Amino acid sequence: MNGVRRAKRWLGDHLVLGLGLLVLVYTFVPIAVVVLMSFNDSSRSRNVYKFQEFTLEHWLHPGDWAPGMADSVWLSVRIALFATLVATLLGTLAAFALVRHRFAGRSSANLIIFLPMASPEIVMGSSLLALFVSSGFGGQLGFWTILIAHIMFCLSFVIVTVKARLSGLDANLEQAAMDLYATEAQTFWRVTFPLVLPGIVGAALLSFSLSFDDFIITNLNAGQSVTFPMFVWGANQRGVPMEVNVIGTAMFLISVAIVLLVEITRRRQAKALAA
């Protein structure tokens, strides 16, 4: 009887974990395909949705990349960098205001910050386009209008991420610093800021990848500029060059490396604090 119960229990424990792992594996299948296709020699056949032959060509000779792709990647990188910089700065300040200060309009501020995350991108993108057109900037769509849009949608995610980190902080640590005669500035730079930093770094990473990856809002506000997702979209109509998969794979590897690095640093810090 006991054995049956134990077996049932083992099954209960491991069945859910197994199913969960299956779901996780499923989310990686398309990424495996992207990686695989970055080694695909598609020059002999027009069917770009089929693996033909292994080649390192796309990785070794970035100079032969499809025309326009390098420019689109570079544009996306620049926009993502600027958007991340501005959104992280403004968002961090706002997060501090919302968690550490009481002021009238706090709850409406929280609502307005949440709304961009809850609006369909097509509505956000089209409303910005309507603004640009009605205020006479319809002819100047390009780098600046994309950047404005990206800062707008990254901002909410930064605020929420930093806020979560900040509200999880033990206020007693700051109190203790003050009790030990640290000035407000010293307390901030020596205690608060280092503790919030992982949250800020996380927010910046999120914002970079959101910006680099956005298609729907960008496509509406880009005019003649072509970002990397727009390049992929356009290429899809002609047959996707396999080189885009090189960029996809590289993006994945770089960001996983960064996330791991952040995680390792965080663990070291935690250990150092505990010691």
Place this chain on the structure above:
Amino acid sequence: MTSTAGIAPANPHEVKPQPPRGRKLTGYWLILPAALWLGLFFVIPFYSLVSASLYDPDGSVLTGYDMTWHVANFADAIGQYKAQILRSLAYAGTATLICLVLGYVLAYAIAFKAGRWKNLMLVLVIAPFFTSFLLRTLSWKLILADDGWVVGIAQALHVTNLLNLLGLTSTDDRLLATPFAVIAGLTYNFLPFMVLPLYASLEKVDIRLIEAASDLYASPIRGFFKVTFPLSLPGVVAGTLLTFIPAAGDYINAELLGNPNTRMVGNVIQSLFNTQLDYATAGALSVTLMAIIIAAVLVYVRTAGTEELV
């Protein structure tokens, strides 16, 4: 509108403001830049969109539009694109339900069964975010290709016949360019938005309550439905909203994985704005989509009855 406020991932109990420190005005100065940005480029654009939806449809981008309070734009847009609007809601709703089931299993496994692998699994949930959304969606084209093994297995198991009976595929020998492919793409792309809030909610569940249920002779399944699931409701509500809303406005999956008969409202808005340059109809359609979503969210949040959210 206020009811959407509470589904922010942060727990409202956690953001209890600490006692005011420093000068009273500091808070305003800190939030001012972000507030200005969101005001200028998020709130005001909505006003522009609503006014664009009331433009005289006879105008054009080149000659300019006249503001004629042409409310009939809405009736025209809805009448003309009713099929696409309903299809968007049906596809997004189906994808959200599947995401809820898959996401719940994954979030539950991470929260209760993963042990020391918890952090790693969480990183893996967001990792797909870092490869381009478009590239991942294009991958599905290859995975579901007519001569691929997924189609082969589905045919062998007669799954394609079943899907055909359900009206999800039009012929029983392929998966690509069918409603099935579009819903599968939506499910795949928005799954992480479901998993993260579910996990956040499940992780807060006090394990002792589940143990208590089992001590009181509740079977694991009964314990789950009477204790765990109700306690995870805030996550369920947040997750379904964060999945349904972007899915209803998406047009990438319908464009890349579907066919002309699977076009969603996003495809229409996009092409009206970008190709046909019919800003009046596009604006009306965009406002309609937003209005439907807000109404649906209000009803849903009320019915889900998670008081602490509203």
